[in-house]
Amino acid sequence: MPIVNIQVTREGTTPDRDYVTAEEKAALIKGVSEVLRDVLNKPLESTFVVIEEVDTDNWGWGGLPALEYRRRVAAKKEAEGK
Amino acid sequence: MPIVNIQVTREGTTPDRDYVTAEEKAALIKGVSEVLRDVLNKPLESTFVVIEEVDTDNWGWGGLPALEYRRRVAAKKEAEGK
Amino acid sequence: MPIVNIQVTREGTTPDRDYVTAEEKAALIKGVSEVLRDVLNKPLESTFVVIEEVDTDNWGWGGLPALEYRRRVAAKKEAEGK
Amino acid sequence: MPIVNIQVTREGTTPDRDYVTAEEKAALIKGVSEVLRDVLNKPLESTFVVIEEVDTDNWGWGGLPALEYRRRVAAKKEAEGK
């Protein structure tokens, strides 16, 4: 009876969306439930999955809000590439 | 100083509502805080309760989004009943 | 299909024990599952409860480890009582 | 690679706001990431911070919704002060 909690930023996988679609959520649920079944023999019906979408303002990385951190990492990579 | 985290789907207890009411939340808070007091002698004022309402799309069971899983379980029960 | 996560310090309810007993854990599980059933009509078999016992060193309150905080609160109360 | 999860009530620090500002969130992220760096030598870029804002209805303290609990504590203090 595993419980899987997935936290992701509230963002889209394509530029025209800023959210995770219901299809993507269903695929996440299916995927991780199958991993639990395949690795630990947990029946699908005994696994609970909870997906939490977190606003990018509320996610920190590198001591910064996530989007700001990504911008700096991208800028640094570009600078190094020159 | 216990911390109780309650995750429930964002649904109503009656067909005309699709959310948990403030009264129900207050009853959950009262109920679980009293359980902690009665079982472990924790004073009410030392217990924190946090309720998280999770969209049904974001809740997985049986490798499926929760509503889809419930539909299949209900359909199966009905079929077995015949 | 609620999930209830209970975090408590690893302590006993009587001076001769420094842990939560299996009976107390069973009573917590029963109690909170019944609260979910009574308030939100959740069937007992759809509720998961996870109890986490946290070492007192790992629990902070008032900017201090929990035991140290309690000592100071008790000392302050005693001083005020005089 | 620490993960820090911060749960706070969705409230403003000034009477005219009922939410945590993006600047305050950035300051929380910076502050706790620096604590992890200073105390445990964790590089800033290895720390994830997630901030969860919880509606006051969904937060319990003293067996009551948080705002109701605060009201009673304030009333009690006032009564004692007389």
Place this chain on the structure above:
Amino acid sequence: MPIVNIQVTREGTTPDRDYVTAEEKAALIKGVSEVLRDVLNKPLESTFVVIEEVDTDNWGWGGLPALEYRRRVAAKKEAEGK
């Protein structure tokens, strides 16, 4: 930069073990990280996975400690089979 938290009971997949092996944990980590990559295009190196093993006494289902609940479900199934 997803965070995946997996809670499972501390049990073995074979009768001679009462714990999850390091190989099984590695397979869980690999599996769920790949699901996040395949569904949401999250690079493997941006996903954190934390596995929590929970003693069976500390896990509740059906209002009972998990092992007791399983025993009753198994007994009921057997009785129905007759």
Place this chain on the structure above:
Amino acid sequence: MPIVNIQVTREGTTPDRDYVTAEEKAALIKGVSEVLRDVLNKPLESTFVVIEEVDTDNWGWGGLPALEYRRRVAAKKEAEGK
């Protein structure tokens, strides 16, 4: 009344230890409680901090157990340095 949950690997900050010391835990508790006070005006006594130490086997990064991931990143950096 914030709740801060800190998950770190069970490791020492010096080679001779493989755990977080009580002093370090106390410094974490003090530090993050002060951040909440300084940024959001939360009184120290209203903040709960819970520290979870996670075995390195139970922590995944880059699709691998954390120690293995670190070894590969270190090896790659060394190779690039040549």
